[in-house]
Every structure is written in structure tokens, then in C-alpha cells.
Amino acid sequence: MDQFIHQVLAGLATGGIYASVALALVMIYQATHLVNFAQGELAMFSTYIAWALINAGLPYWGAFFLTVGFSFVLGVVIERVIIRPVENFPALAVVVVFIALLVILNSVTGWIYSFTIKSFPSPFPEQTLFGNKYMSSHEIGAIGVTLVLLLLLYAFFRYTPLGLAMRAAAQNPESSRLVGIRVGWMLALGWGLAAAIGSVAGMMVAPIVFLDPNMMGGVLLYAFAAALLGGIDSPGGAVFGGFLVGVLENVLGAFVIGNELKLAVALVLIIGVLTVRPSGFFGKVHVTRV
Amino acid sequence: MALLEVLNLQAAYGQTKVLHGISFAMEEGSITTLLGANGAGKTTTLRALCGMVHTEGEMRFAGQRIDKRATEDIVRLGIAHVPDGRGTFVNLSTEENLRLGAYTRQDRDAVERDLERIYSYFPRLRERRTQQAGTLSGGEQQMLAVSRALMLRPKLMLLDEPSFGLAPLLVKELFGILRAVNEKEHVSMLLVEQNAAMALALADHAYIIETGRVVLSGSVDAIKQDDAVRRSYLGY
Numbered sequence: 001m002d003q004f005i006h007q008v009l010a011g012l013a014t015g016g017i018y019a020s021v022a023l024a025l026v027m028i029y030q031a032t033h034l035v036n037f038a039q040g041e042l043a044m045f046s047t048y049i050a051w052a053l054i055n056a057g058l059p060y061w062g063a064f065f066l067t068v069g070f071s072f073v074l075g076v077v078i079e080r081v082i083i084r085p086v087e088n089f090p091a092l093a094v095v096v097v098f099i100a101l102l103v104i105l106n107s108v109t110g111w112i113y114s115f116t117i118k119s120f121p122s123p124f125p126e127q128t129l130f131g132n133k134y135m136s137s138h139e140i141g142a143i144g145v146t147l148v149l150l151l152l153l154y155a156f157f158r159y160t161p162l163g164l165a166m167r168a169a170a171q172n173p174e175s176s177r178l179v180g181i182r183v184g185w186m187l188a189l190g191w192g193l194a195a196a197i198g199s200v201a202g203m204m205v206a207p208i209v210f211l212d213p214n215m216m217g218g219v220l221l222y223a224f225a226a227a228l229l230g231g232i233d234s235p236g237g238a239v240f241g242g243f244l245v246g247v248l249e250n251v252l253g254a255f256v257i258g259n260e261l262k263l264a265v266a267l268v269l270i271i272g273v274l275t276v277r278p279s280g281f282f283g284k285v286h287v288t289r290v
Numbered sequence: 291m292a293l294l295e296v297l298n299l300q301a302a303y304g305q306t307k308v309l310h311g312i313s314f315a316m317e318e319g320s321i322t323t324l325l326g327a328n329g330a331g332k333t334t335t336l337r338a339l340c341g342m343v344h345t346e347g348e349m350r351f352a353g354q355r356i357d358k359r360a361t362e363d364i365v366r367l368g369i370a371h372v373p374d375g376r377g378t379f380v381n382l383s384t385e386e387n388l389r390l391g392a393y394t395r396q397d398r399d400a401v402e403r404d405l406e407r408i409y410s411y412f413p414r415l416r417e418r419r420t421q422q423a424g425t426l427s428g429g430e431q432q433m434l435a436v437s438r439a440l441m442l443r444p445k446l447m448l449l450d451e452p453s454f455g456l457a458p459l460l461v462k463e464l465f466g467i468l469r470a471v472n473e474k475e476h477v478s479m480l481l482v483e484q485n486a487a488m489a490l491a492l493a494d495h496a497y498i499i500e501t502g503r504v505v506l507s508g509s510v511d512a513i514k515q516d517d518a519v520r521r522s523y524l525g526y
């Protein structure tokens with residue numbers, strides 16, 4: 001029983017990370033109706049920046065916030081420079097650009113920092129918090145960081161004029177222009193925010209999976225499963241899906257199918273959702289007239 | 291100086307030319323109406339003014355060239371568009387739709403007052419303020435579209451069939467509100483309407499458009515006397 005509780009709680013910790021990446025995917029999806037396959041590699045690249053900053057002697061939280069800021073700018077620049085010129089191309093062409101971005105980020109990181117696995121520090125203490133025997137302090141800390149991030153994002157989109165404008169631009173670009181919203185910039189901001197969210201996820205998962213250029217491959221797959229499960233156009237659904245996938249993955253991995261086959265959970269979920277209920281738990285059912 | 295001046299405006303969708311050199315002008319404070327049969331190019335003209343279609347020719351607003359400008363910048367000059375089809379942000383609440391209308395404004399307190407003013411014009415929208423706008427009835431969404439445009443505090447409103455889908459009583463009410471806004475706040479209006487009788491009752495000047503060309507123009511009093519107009523648009 002203890003073992004079970006432990007796996008569920010540890011699943012919540014990684015689930016929060018999937019939830020963040022899933023949320024980043026959903027944000028781009030809402031605006032473009034495309035899944036940004038490079039989201040994971042962007043987060044990985046950001047995590048290397050954090051690693052370099054920490055190695056250069058910056059305190060952890062200094063490096064953390066600098067990395068978040070840098071990632072935001074990087075996301076904006078990528079949208080303006082790489083995505084914008086192809087935004088009206090057919091979906092498949094844009095997806096190819098995403099995949100190219102994925103491959104380039106992966107190999108550039110490997111080239112700069114080498115492909116050897118590195119350890120990445122956790123900002124949370126070694127010994128467990130509150131004397132609990134179920135969760136490491138990093139797991140508790142990661143959940144806390146994720147929840148703060150999600151709350152901030154919720155408040156931003158719900159209560160600020162800029163957040164409202166970003167939602168409007170994603171849903172209805174033409175009407176948005178008619179009220180004066182600079183739709184192109186809202187998209188770029190969306191990329192910036194998504195990259196910033198991804199960087200937090202990367203820094204939280206790196207102490208668990210270690211730092212290497214391929215560290216986000218599995219995370220992206222789980223996040224994609226989470227986004228689909230919750231409904232690819234529903235931010236709340238993506239968060240819910242993230243936590244659910246984290247717990248499922250951990251519990252099934254520990255007690256049912258073994259750790260080696262864990263990634264298969266994501267694939268089964270993806271295929272299952274796509275065939276049984278493509279709109280997920282919370283997504284809108286879209287009917288396209290032909 | 292005219293508030294709005296359009297000279298030899300041409301527009302095409304792909305290869306199909308739909309505006310063949312339209313010219314018109316309107317004075318500040320005027321309500322000017324564009325009348326014409328279906329497909330004449332009224333909607334296209336309004337969209338052209340907002341930089342939403344590719345055009346040739348000259349357009350001036352308060353003396354400034356607005357052709358070749360981005361829609362977002364034209365809005366910032368004080369031109370609000372009530373688009374054909376209402377343009378509702380269907381997933382946002384009624385109040386969020388209204389607030390978006392004031393997106394470019396900095397005077398936060400005045401925006402709050404204007405929101406109240408809109409709710410007093412259209413109490414129905416107040417009742418629906420937290421409701422998802424896509425679930426409003428067609429008529430309510432039409433009121434919302436007009437209200438969203440008013441939230442800009444525009445100098446000029448472009449109204450594309452604002453009475454569409456409204457019950458006759460509500461049309462009267464809406465036109466009353468438009469008249470009040472025009473008289474009290476000196477908002478100029480360029481009005482496209484199917485309901486020619488109502489439009490001519492509200493407007494001071496009219497242009498008749500046929501297949502992308504202006505065929506008749508003048509004060510509404512003169513236009514109402516025109517036999518062809520009476521037969522085609524007024525039905526008597």
C-alpha cells in the first residue's frame with residue numbers, strides 16, 4: 001500500500017511536468033491548430049542554458065528566472081523569424097518546419113554541450129520534507145512550482161487585458177484585428193509563453209531524468225498524450241490530462257507492465273483517445289462541413 | 291474638409307474585380323448610407339476601408355491616407371467596424387467581447403463608464419454579461435457587435451447591416467440609439483442596410499451602388515424623390 005501511495009504521488013510530480021508541457025502544446029494549438037513537435041527540444045535547450053548559468057556560478061533561482069526570461073525571448077524570436085514566414089503554408093509544411101526545428105535544436109545542443117549525460121541540480125533540499133516517507137523534496141517542490149506556474153497563467157489569461165487579447169486572437173483573428181489587436185504579435189507572445197513554460201518543465205524534470213539532449217523525448221510524448229486526453233484545445237483539460245498521465249504511467253510502470261514498457265502507455269493513450277474520443281475529456285467536438 | 295474621402299476605389303477577389311472605381315465622401319457628423327442590391331459590393335467597400343481586402347485607389351480619413359495601412363492601425367485612428375456576420379468572439383463572455391472593443395483605449399475609468407452606458411442602452415446584454423457570447427441569440431449578437439464598436443469611442447462607425455436578424459421593434463430601438471450616439475457624441479456613421487426605408491430615414495446622405503459602381507448620390511431628400519430608387523428600394 002505504501003508503495004502504491006508512493007507511486008501515485010511521484011506520478012503527480014512528473015504529471016505536473018507533463019501538464020506544463022501539454023499546456024504549452026495547447027497554447028500553440030489553439031492559435032495555429034498545429035502541434036509544435038519542437039516544444040520538448042526547446043525546453044531541453046532552455047534547460048542546458050540553465051545548466052550553463054549555474055555552472056558559471058549563478059545561484060539556482062537566479063539561473064532559473066534568467067532561463068525563463070531567455071526562453072520567452074527565444075520563443076518570440078523563433079516565431080517571428082522561422083514560423084511567421086511559413087504560417088500560411090499548408091499544415092504539413094509547417095509541421096516539417098517544427099520537426100526540422102526539433103532536429104536542429106537537438107543536434108546543436110549535442111554539438112555545444114556534447115551528448116554525455118549530465119546531472120542537473122534541484123533547488124530543493126536532499127532530505128525529505130516534513131518527515132514524510134512518500135515523496136522526495138524535489139517531487140514536492142516540482143509540484144509546488146508547477147501549481148504556481150499554472151495559477152499565474154490562469155490569472156494572466158483570465159484577468160489581464162493582454163491575456164484576453166491573446167485568447168481573442170487565437171480564436172478569431174479577423175475580429176481581433178477589427179478591435180485593434182496585433183494578431184501576429186499575440187502569436188509570437190504565445191510562442192514566448194509556451195517556451196517559458198517549457199523551460200520550467202525542463203528544469204523541474206532534469207534532476208529526475210538527468211540532462212541530455214534527448215531528455216524531453218519521452219516527456220513530449222506523455223505531454224502529447226495528456227493534451228489529447230484532456231482535449232487538445234482545452235488548457236484545463238491539458239493540465240488534468242498531464243496529472244492523470246503522470247499517475248497512470250507511474251502506477252502501471254511499477255505494478256503492471258514494468259518500467260521498460262512505460263512509454264508504451266503514452267502511445268496506447270494517444271491511439272486510444274484518437275480512435276475512441278478524439279476531442280478528449282474536455283475538448284470541443286468539431287464538426288466540419290464539407 | 292471631408293471626414294472620409296474615397297477616390298476611384300477598386301478591389302478584387304482573386305481575378306474577379308468587384309469594385310470598379312468607387313468614389314464618395316462624407317462630412318464629419320454625417321450619417322451616410324450605401325444602398326445597393328445583393329452582391330453590389332457594399333460589404334467589400336466597408337472591408338476595403340478597414341484594410342481587409344487588397345485595394346487600389348485612394349482612401350483618406352481626416353486627411354490621412356488609410357489605404358495600404360494595416361487594419362489594427364486604421365482602428366487606432368478611430369474607425370470601428372460592425373462587420374457583416376457580427377464577428378462575435380463566440381467562446382468569450384459577453385462582457386469580454388465588450389472589453390475587447392475598448393482594447394486600444396488607455397482611459398480605463400472611462401471604459402468602465404462606457405460599459406455601464408452600453409448596458410443601459412441594451413439591458414439584455416447586461417443580463418447576459420457572463421454568458422458565452424456564442425450562445426446569444428442572433429439579435430443579441432447583433433446588439434453586441436454594435437456595442438463592441440461603440441466601446442472604441444469611435445469617430446466613424448462602419449455598420450454592415452446592423453439590423454440584420456433583429457425584430458422590427460428592436461430595429462427601431464437600435465436606430466434610435468444610433469441616432470442618439472450620432473447627435474450627442476458626434477460619431478459619424480457609414481451605414482449599409484437592406485432596410486432602405488429605415489436607412490434613408492436615419493441618414494442624411496446616400497450613395498446607390500450597382501455592381502461595384504456608384505450610380506446615384508445625393509442628400510436623402512433628393513434620393514427619396516428619385517423614381518428608380520423608389521421602385522427598386524422603397525417599393526412604392
Ligand SMILES: Nc1ncnc2c1ncn2[C@@H]1O[C@H](COP(=O)(O)OP(=O)(O)OP(=O)(O)O)[C@@H](O)[C@H]1O
Nearest residue numbers: 303304306308326327328329330331332333334335
Ligand atoms: N471572399 C470572397 N471571395 C470571392 N468573391 C467574393 C468574396 N466576397 C464577396 N465576393 C463577391 O464580391 C461581390 C460583392 O460582394 P459584397 O459582399 O461586397 O456584396 P454586398 O453588396 O455586401 O451584398 P449583400 O447585400 O448580399 O451583403 C459579390 O459578387 C460576391 O460574390
Ligand SMILES: [Mg+2]
Nearest residue numbers: 332333334374
Ligand atoms: Mg454585404
